Amino acid sequence: MMCWNFVRGKDRLGSRMFLVDSTFYIDILRARQDPVEVLRPWLVREQILSCGVVRCEVLRGVINKRVQERIRDLFDALNSIDIDDTLWDEAAHLAWTLDRRGKVLPLTDLLIACCALRAKATIVSSDEHFRGIQDLSVAAALPR
Numbered sequence: 001m002m003c004w005n006f007v008r009g010k011d012r013l014g015s016r017m018f019l020v021d022s023t024f025y026i027d028i029l030r031a032r033q034d035p036v037e038v039l040r041p042w043l044v045r046e047q048i049l050s051c052g053v054v055r056c057e058v059l060r061g062v063i064n065k066r067v068q069e070r071i072r073d074l075f076d077a078l079n080s081i082d083i084d085d086t087l088w089d090e091a092a093h094l095a096w097t098l099d100r101r102g103k104v105l106p107l108t109d110l111l112i113a114c115c116a117l118r119a120k121a122t123i124v125s126s127d128e129h130f131r132g133i134q135d136l137s138v139a140a141a142l143p144r
Helices: 022-030 035-043 052-061 065-077 085-100 107-119
Strands: 018-020 048-051 079-081 122-124
Touching: 018 107, 022 035, 022 052, 035 048, 035 065, 048 052, 048 107, 052 065, 052 107, 079 107, 085 107, 107 122
Parallel strands: 018 048, 018 122, 048 079
Antiparallel strands: none
């Protein structure tokens, strides 16, 4: 797993970065598609990011051992956003702010959102929890 330095949500070549949420992987797997093949255009441009939370959420749900190994290999090759003590504090602050507005999110989604905010990346997800978080870019699908 590689850690990455980010500049305004773009990789070193200036391409837009995407943090793909577990919902995206789950939808692909339920459709019996290979995530590596679906993500290939963005993988070759190194535009796909991950974090430990997404990795764990996806791997825990894969039943087939061979498929799980293929997805683990994919996560091993992705740039990963590190969840350090500062990010935990950022997640706590985000939770506190959202809670006071009546929007209580699961801890996992708070961490994923903070990872995307740190990287200035767009979250690709069908999860409605991410909508309405200030300064967070969210898309239902990767751009074609």
